[in-house]
Amino acid sequence: MFGPRKSLSNVTQHEAGQRLAKTLSWPHLIALGVGAIVGTGIYTLTGVGAERAGPAVILAFAIAGAVCACAALCYAELATMIPAAGSAYTFSYAALGEKIAWVVGWSLILEYSLACSTVAVGWSGYLVGWIEAAGIHLPQEILVGPHGGGIVNLPAVFVALAVMGMLIAGTRESATLNIVLVVIKLVALGMFIAFALPAFQSSNLEPFMPYGFASTEVDGHKRGVMAAAAIVFFAFYGFDAVATSAEEAKNPGRDLTIGIIGSMAVCTLIYMAVAVAAIGALPFQQLANSPEPLALVLRSLGKPAAAYLIALAAVIALPSVILVMMYGQSRIFFVMARDGLLPRRLAQVSPRTGAPTLITLLTGISIAVVAGIFRLDEIAELANAGTLIAFIAVGACLMVLRRTAPDMKRLFRCPQPYIVGTLAILGCLYLLFSLPTATLVRFVIWNAIGLAAYFAYGRSRSLVGKAAPAS
Secondary structure (H helix, E strand, C coil): CCCCCCCCCCCCCCCCCCCCCCCECHHHHHHHHHHHHCCHHHHCHHHHHHHHHHHHHHHHHHHHHHHHHHHHHHHHHHHHHCCCCCCHHHHHHHHCCHHHHHHHHHHHHHHHHHHHHHHHHHHHHHHHHHHHHCCCCCCHHHCCCHHHCCCCCHHHHHHHHHHHHHHHHCHHHHHHHHHHHHHHHHHHHHHHHHHHHHHCCHHHHCCCCCCCCCCEEECCEEECHHHHHHHHHHHCCCHHHHHHCHHHECCHHHHHHHHHHHHHHHHHHHHHHHHHHHHHHCCHHHHCCCCCHHHHHHHHCCCHHHHHHHHHHHHHHCHHHHHHHHHHHHHHHHHHHHCCCCCHHHHCCCCCCCCCHHHHHHHHHHHHHHHHHCCHHHHHHHHHHHHHHHHHHHHHHHHHHHHHCCCCCCCCCCCCHHHHHHHHHHHHHHHHHCCCHHHHHHHHHHHHHHHHHHHHHHHHHCHHHHHCCCC
8 A cells, every 4th residue: 555665674684875874973963962962942943933932932942852852762763773864754664664754754855955955044043243333234135135125135045055055965974063063052051041041030931831832823824832843843843864874874783772862852841941941031021033042142241242142153053953854865865766767877976075965956956045045933933843744653653664674673761652642643643733834824735745756656666666566
């Protein structure tokens, strides 16, 4: 019904010239995870979440983090069991079948490309705020897309293309640079907490839940804790990029477990501390929809120098998120092409770097185009829809493989897999349907286009499909 499945026995076997080089160790993987997770979500979406839930955005972060923790446990078991590139796409191919894998892969393409674009737009907001704080004013036409009355968000385009160049230079070089950028981000967030927390006022948390818990329509917009959770959820994912790097890990069993679980634990603690400090220091009405909420808090507290440094740290370090997301995007494209579902020529790797140069080039250009034109909140919501589908699939894969391959070696075993897998699926479904209706419609259209492409091209050229009759 769902098409042929990849054999678990040869899922890591690939032709010469289409194998990714093993260049990453666990410090690189933790930095990849933290680099992807700590970024635009906490630096820019705090304001969007506050606009939707008020002070209860703190609770929204906790809910989104809990759902992601369940998904992270599922990912950790599957990534160490199937150490191949492709993360949720590859897991679905082995556990559920080709058609489901295609939908998941197509959704991951949406997730990673739009996540990159979202961060590029968020980076642009901090860059502009930082430049204007120095007394320099640039033409509005090159700072926002057509939605804001401009022509193109040129800074967002620039940073996307610059990161593309770094990835083309090689995976290990990019991952090592990413460690440096992650340290800068963590120091900046620590500095923010140190300055903002002493200004905490309990009155800023009242009323704590002005729009209620459930996602409801208020003045034509979704409001409530779950509406905020559905958008700040963007702030947590990124650990799936660690799973995507499985094929390039030197010691997958140890390194992937440390990378996925470690990055989630570090980031959850950081997020809760930053959210409490921000909301406690400044009324949520002032934070709502600010393109640079953390810098805004510090300026409001009379600390312009600290605000300037926070914005500078964001400008320097947010590209690490783009780097990790673009890395994940290119690997999903790469694996789908290697399987024959996309043109096989895209699956060639560079003899010098062991990285897929052509697919990275195409990915970077498409991301730059989206970042230059669209608005931050719309991009983030659509990216979240793609991620939620992938997380639902991973929860299902965990439970299916526990039944169909119970004796296969698992270097990390998820505790209570049926409970954790079910919670991941139900939590992600709730968040998915908490997204705006327009976002869900766009997501359905995206997948309708994807299924048309699969039946027109991918199904007949699938290497797995040629090797075995469809089931």
